Amino acid sequence: MISTCYYCNKNYSDPNHVATVILYKKLETDYSLGLTGLKKKKNYLKKSFQVNRCATCSKIHHTSNLPTLIFSVIIMTVVALYLLLIYKSRGAAIILTPLAGIAAAIIYIYFTYRRKIKKHGMKDLLEINEHPEIKFYLQDGWQIIEPV
Numbered sequence: 234m235i236s237t238c239y240y241c242n243k244n245y246s247d248p249n250h251v252a253t254v255i256l257y258k259k260l261e262t263d264y265s266l267g268l269t270g271l272k273k274k275k276n277y278l279k280k281s282f283q284v285n286r287c288a289t290c291s292k293i294h295h296t297s298n299l300p301t302l303i304f305s306v307i308i309m310t311v312v313a314l315y316l317l318l319i320y321k322s323r324g325a326a327i328i329l330t331p332l333a334g335i336a337a338a339i340i341y342i343y344f345t346y347r348r349k350i351k352k353h354g355m356k357d358l359l360e361i362n363e364h365p366e367i368k369f370y371l372q373d374g375w376q377i378i379e380p381v
């Protein structure tokens with residue numbers, strides 16, 4: 234059976250590029266008394282789904298990782314050098330450098346990856362709430378993020 238890619242709804246799905254999406258359902262947490270005090274055991278169900286995807290969407294889903302990392306490392310280096318050498322504060326460098334890295338990654342993804350996705354009229358990897366089978370589970374209390 235030939236099926237259409239869920240993400241772009243345009244190309245044929247490629248069996249080599251099927252996306253795996255995992256859903257979780259939180260169950261009641263068990264508490265028990267152990268030697269070191271109260272022990273918490275989180276319980277949840279896990280289920281994986283195969284989502285039809287074409288090679289183009291698969292490629293775009295994967296392209297943001299490396300450039301985002303490179304961009305954020307460059308920004309972190311610049312910020313760290315500025316704070317250490319010009320502002321002369323090691324404390325500020327330790328606190329602000331990781332924040333600058335995170336901000337850089339978010340900005341980069343927003344302006345490149347998101348824009349590219351919109352241009353192709355495709356969905357992000359985890360925009361699966363329109364998937365007929367997954368939609369049913371999401372309405373039944375399942376979630377995309379692993380319960381904490």
Ligand SMILES: [Zn+2]
Nearest residue numbers: 238241287290
């Ligand atoms: Zn596609």
